[in-house]
Amino acid sequence: MSFRGPTILLFVGFLGCVHAQLKLGFYDSSCPRAEKVILEFVEEHIPNAPTVAASLLRMHFHDCFVRGCDGSVLINSTSANQAEKAATPNQTLRGFDFIDRLKSAVEEECPGIVSCADILALAARDAVGVIGGPFWRVPTGRRDGSISNSSEALSEIPAPTSNLSSLKTAFANKGLNDADLVLLSGAHTIGVAHCESFSDRLYNFTGTGDQDPSLDGFYAANLKKNKCRDATDETTLVEMDPGSFRTFDVGYYRNLLKRRGLFESDAALTTEAAAKAAIVNLVDSPPQTFFAGFAMSMEKMGSIGVQTGSSGEIRRNCAVVNS
Known part of the structure; x- marks a missing residue:
């Protein structure tokens, strides 16, 4: 599979196929207002905390990459088990x-019907x-998994150093x-990152106290001066898409072309000619090109390894497996 521009353009006006085991409107009979309750809650609260949109998107991604989209990222650790939440990639999830x-x-609307x-x-x-990003179809019918393992999260979720x-x-x-890969990475157009997730690029890239040469020098200097002032900073947050981190747009891709992606995994997308050409195509195309492509890839991602039918369970509490 190549990154060629036409591959991206084919997504325009095409929202893809629904996963065979999931169904649009799955709860129409069992809980008719389920999706409306969720939408109304999100519409009420996200405007007051818009950065949570990025947090939920990231959580969904991390969930789907470990045992499929089964809500296992939501499970708390116990004395007998370190759950996915405990893994390094998930310790900064909000x-x-x-x-x-x-x-x-x-x-409250319909007990025991809708999965986490x-x-x-x-x-x-x-x-x-709610923050102005693309809409994508979410066929439903997923059931919740009962296994959540920190070691699996550590091995399955792509690292920022990839x-x-x-x-x-x-x-x-x-x-x-x-x-x-190119389209879903565009989720970094919203949200923030902790300095510790990329500080090696600023202070110790190869273990000799050096800076990552692939990172724009002016941008790196600004980060050192105003954000991540030393290599031990574990608390400061940095905008993933400076200037528009609350806006879903192609700003992230523009920054990549300027060598201003925060993570090594961001910069990696420009290390291959075909991938870079796809990014240029997204930047040069109408915003709908990115929106439609992102929608297609999100629908595809949302069907990874789902449990349906008699598999899994409907958790009463998203943080605890049913007893």
Whole structure:
């Protein structure tokens, strides 16, 4: 699968196929207002905390990349098990309380019917829509998994230090192609990142106290002066898409072409001519090109490894497996 521009353009006006085991409007009979309850909750709360949209989108991605989209990222650790939440990639996830409150609202409407996995998938879509991002179809019918393991999260979720080869392999292992990689990386157009996730690029790239030469020098100097002032900073947050981190647009891709992606995994997308050409195509095309492509890839990602039918369970509490 190549990154060639036409591959991206083919997404325009085409929203893809619904996963055979999921169904649009799955709850129309069992809980007719389920999706409306979720949308209304998101519309009420996201405007007051717009960065949570990025948090929910990231949580959905991390959920789907480990055992499929089964809500396993929501499960708390116990004395006998370190859950996905405990893994390094998930320790900076935010929004768990948001999902818990949303689950309570849905449970009040129709107890024991709607899975946490579906609630997360729908909330991520609706939150992105509230901040002006693209709409994508979310077929439902996912059931919740009961296994959540920190070691699996550590091995399955692409690291911010990943090179292009590692990224392509990680996505291919989930049934996602190279075009999906470019498009889904565009989620970094919203949200923030902790300095510690990329500080090696500023202070110790090869272990000798050097700076990553692939990072724009002016941008790196600004980060050192105004944001990540030393290599040990674990708390400061940096905008993923400076200037428009609350706006869903192609600003992230523009920054990549200026060598201003925060993560090594961001910069990796410009290390191959075909991938870089796809990014240039997205920047030069109408915004709808990115929106339609992102929608297609999100729908595809949302069907990874789903449990349906008699598999899994409907968790009463998203953080705890049913006893």
